[in-house]
Structure formats: C-alpha cells, structure tokens
Amino acid sequence: MTWNHTSISRLLKIEYPIVQAPMAGGITVPKLVSAVSEAGALGSVGAGYLTSFQLDQQIKEIKGLTGKPFNVNLFVPEKEAGISKDDILAMKGVLEKFNMPAEDISFTYEKSQSNYEKQLEAVLQNDVPICSFTFGLPSIEAVRELKRAGRIVMGTATTVEEALLFEERGADVIVMQGSEAGGHRGTFKSSADSCIGTMALVPQAADALSLPIIAAGGIADARGIAAALILGADAVQLGSVFIPCTESGAPSAYKAKVLSSNEDETVLTRAFSGKYARGIKNDFIQKMKPFENSILPYPVQNEMTKSLRSHAAQELNSENMSLWAGQGLRMITESLTAKEILDRLIGQVNAVTDSSWKGLNANGS
Numbered sequence: 031m032t033w034n035h036t037s038i039s040r041l042l043k044i045e046y047p048i049v050q051a052p053m054a055g056g057i058t059v060p061k062l063v064s065a066v067s068e069a070g071a072l073g074s075v076g077a078g079y080l081t082s083f084q085l086d087q088q089i090k091e092i093k094g095l096t097g098k099p100f101n102v103n104l105f106v107p108e109k110e111a112g113i114s115k116d117d118i119l120a121m122k123g124v125l126e127k128f129n130m131p132a133e134d135i136s137f138t139y140e141k142s143q144s145n146y147e148k149q150l151e152a153v154l155q156n157d158v159p160i161c162s163f164t165f166g167l168p169s170i171e172a173v174r175e176l177k178r179a180g181r182i183v184m185g186t187a188t189t190v191e192e193a194l195l196f197e198e199r200g201a202d203v204i205v206m207q208g209s210e211a212g213g214h215r216g217t218f219k220s221s222a223d224s225c226i227g228t229m230a231l232v233p234q235a236a237d238a239l240s241l242p243i244i245a246a247g248g249i250a251d252a253r254g255i256a257a258a259l260i261l262g263a264d265a266v267q268l269g270s271v272f273i274p275c276t277e278s279g280a281p282s283a284y285k286a287k288v289l290s291s292n293e294d295e296t297v298l299t300r301a302f303s304g305k306y307a308r309g310i311k312n313d314f315i316q317k318m319k320p321f322e323n324s325i326l327p328y329p330v331q332n333e334m335t336k337s338l339r340s341h342a343a344q345e346l347n348s349e350n351m352s353l354w355a356g357q358g359l360r361m362i363t364e365s366l367t368a369k370e371i372l373d374r375l376i377g378q379v380n381a382v383t384d385s386s387w388k389g390l391n392a393n394g395s
C-alpha cells in the first residue's frame with residue numbers, strides 16, 4: 031500500500047489524495063479545475079460568488095474538458111446581523127475618504143439564499159459527484175438530497191467542535207482548515223479568534239472524528255503533505271500553490287505578489303469582507319486599520335468593497351485587491367502548469383515517504 035491509497039482517494043475516486051482548494055473570486059476557472067482532475071488530484075470550483083447560471087455553465091465546461099471527478103464548493107448563506115443605515119453611511123464615509131468607490135448595497139439574505147438553492151440544483155442536475163460547504167452547515171434536507179443522489183458531501187471546519195457538527199449533519203468528509211490557510215476562515219460556530227494551526231488541529235480532529243479528514247492551511251510542498259498524512263489526515267487541500275499557476279484565473283498582479291511574497295507578509299483581516307480572511311498585506315488593509323470598529327459584518331462589508339476590488343483587478347492595482355494567500359508563501363516561487371505542480375509534489379512525496387509511517391495515533395502506536 032502506498033501513501034496515495036487513503037480512504038479519501040478511494041471515496042472520491044481520485045488517484046492522489048490531493049485537493050486543489052476551491053477559490054471563489056475567479057481563480058478556480060474550469061481550465062484549472064479540469065487540469066487538476068486530469069492530473070489525478072481533485073479539482074474544485076469555488077462557486078461562492080457565482081450565480082447559479084454561471085455555475086451551470088462552468089460545470090458543463092469542466093465536464094467537456096474532463097471525465098474525472100471534481101468538487102463544487104458553496105458558501106452557506108449568512109443572515110446580515112442588524113446593521114443600521116448609519117453603520118453603512120459611516121463605512122461609506124471611510125471608503126470615500128480614501129477616494130475609494132463604495133458600492134450601494136444590493137445584498138439581501140433572501141437573494142443569496144435563493145441563488146444558493148439554485149446552485150444546489152445545478153450541482154444535482156449536472157451530476158457533480160462531490161459538493162463541499164463553507165461558512166456553515168447545509169440544511170438536513172440539502173444533505174439528504176445530495177446523498178440520496180449518491181453525491182459525496184464535504185464540510186469545512188476550523189475546530190473539532192465544528193467538525194463534529196458536520197459529522198452529525200451527515201457529511202462524508204471534513205476539511206480541517208488551520209489558521210495558516212489563505213482566504214476566508216471557514217469558522218461558523220467557534221470563536222473567531224481561536225485560530226488553531228494545522229499542526230495542532232489535524233491530530234485532534236483525527237482522534238475525535240470517525241470521518242476521514244482533509245488537512246488545509248500552509249501546505250505547499252511534499253514535506254507538508256507527508257506531515258499532514260502522519261498527523262492523521264487522509265488527504266490535503268492546497269490553495270495558494272495554485273494561485274500563480276498557468277491555468278489560474280487570478281490577475282497577473284496577484285500572481286506576481288504570491289510569487290514574490292514571504293511567510294511573514296500575510297495577515298488576517300476583516301477589511302475587505304467583514305469576515306476574517308488571510309491575505310498579503312497591502313495599502314487597503316493598512317488604511318482600514320484605524321477604522322476596525324466601523325468594519326461591517328460579512329457579507330455587507332464584502333458587498334460595499336465590491337467595486338473597489340473589481341476596479342483594482344481591472345487596473346492591476348494590487349494595493350486595493352484582496353490578495354488572499356496562506357503562510358506557505360516562501361515555498362511558492364514558480365509559475366507552473368497545474369500538472370507540473372502536481373507531478374512535482376507527487377514525485378517528491380514518493381521520495382520522502384514509505385509505507386510504514388502512516389496511521390500513528392496520539393500514543394505513537
């Protein structure tokens with residue numbers, strides 16, 4: 031038995047227990063997702079910000095490019111917490127002070143709930159084999175419907191407590207996201223400042239859960255993959271490594287930042303979206319620091335900074351972009367194709383592992 035034969039590679043029907051993280055916001059485009067799946071790992075669509083129509087199109091495009099399994103990741107909608115008009119005006123004032131465009135809020139919980147339900151329909155109707163959820167628990171009915179249709183359900187947790195809630199809800203696999211991870215924290219129940227690192231989170235989750243787990247956060251080379259498997263994970267999920275790759279949809283200025291930044295250049299910030307997310311420090315994050323108390327909760331802050339972020343992407347201005355990335359940045363130095371990245375990782379894991387180290391428990395036995 032070799033390292034790549036885990037309960038997750040069997041369950042997800044993939045050759046290697048490596049998942050390309052879903053990355054909403056235009057990064058995990060069909061070209062990337064299909065290239066990853068074709069190379070024997072699991073490609074994932076970050077569908078969080080897609081309309082159900084866009085998602086339907088993307089699924090069809092991926093299916094035209096690969097017959098291998100892939101995953102669609104959805105954001106479980108959150109209710110906006112009692113925000114007054116004055117709160118919104120105050121944030122508008124802050125953004126305008128820096129000559130930053132402040133979007134008028136068109137968000138409503140009902141609108142995003144309705145889009146989410148249609149996204150689920152697109153997943154079901156197009157026979158997507160794996161569906162993962164972030165920012166909360168899907169309803170019992172949604173999980174039941176997916177499982178009745180033979181789909182694999184995965185959920186993101188940042189503590190053992192959250193993982194147990196996903197297990198109780200009927201998920202098949204849990205993604206344990208450590209605080210090194212790039213992008214939004216998937217925290218939905220635990221305290222936002224718990225921030226448990228992958229090294230501590232994975233073995234504790236492995237001991238507490240009966241479901242297989244995927245380790246995410248700060249893993250960027252073969253040593254990280256081998257370590258995560260030793261800690262008790264059955265697979266790994268890598269995000270930042272794929273941002274600068276040839277097939278990624280990230281703007282070139284963002285790719286360049288990922289390639290040139292180091293481990294000490296990311297921070298957890300609420301400035302862009304109102305929810306803690308890890309990204310490379312830039313002017314916008316710095317400017318928003320004195321206004322920490324005026325930052326509105328997700329998804330309202332996210333909506334307000336939408337045009338700021340899209341202008342920044344058009345102008346290739348990395349100082350106003352949300353440059354989500356994890357703490358493994360110094361290990362990411364080359365823009366390769368997805369297949370080159372995976373071939374290199376797989377070759378290196380083959381070299382650093384043998385069949386004897388997998389499956390230790392907390393007692394080392």
Ligand SMILES: Cc1cc2nc3c(=O)[nH]c(=O)nc-3n(C[C@H](O)[C@H](O)[C@H](O)COP(=O)(O)O)c2cc1C
Nearest residue numbers: 051053054076164211212213247248269270354356
């Ligand atoms: C740019 C970016 C966008 C992300 N978007 C999502 C998302 O849409 N859904 C999700 O479950 N996780 C998302 N994540 C988090 C990843 O699933 C994963 O936890 C993280 O990338 C792992 O850490 P790493 O970046 O150090 O590899 C995102 C991460 C990044 C870097």
